[in-house]
Amino acid sequence: MANTSSAKKAVRKLERRTRINRMRRSTMRTQLRKAEEAIAAGDATTAKAVLTATESVVMRSVQKGVIHKNTASRTVSRLTKRVKALADVAAQA
Structure with a gap:
């Protein structure tokens, strides 16, 4: 348990940041x-729109320090690849 006032303040700040x-x-x-649901539904146009919003949210999480930059890049890259594959299948059909 924190004893000093500065330690108590640090605990309060940590709890706030955690929330x-x-x-x-x-x-x-x-x-x-x-x-994921948009990709599973198979609608390429909806998936592209959702991907744009998702990329924004994920990269904002990086800026705020929630996840690591490489983790976010890998996640977005994998989603983009799947959406592109979905669009290619739709274009061929």
Whole structure:
């Protein structure tokens, strides 16, 4: 348990940052789930629109320090590849 006033303040700040980061991570995961659902639905135009929003949310999470830059880049890259494959299949049909 924190004894000094500065340590108590540090604990309060840590709890606040934890709540904020948890909210941001939850928002990001929700957006990723929407992207997954759009890809699974098979609609290329909807998937592209959702991908744009998802990329924005994921990269904002990087700026806020919720996840690492390489993790975000890998996630966005994989989603983009899947959306592109979906668009290619739609174009061939």
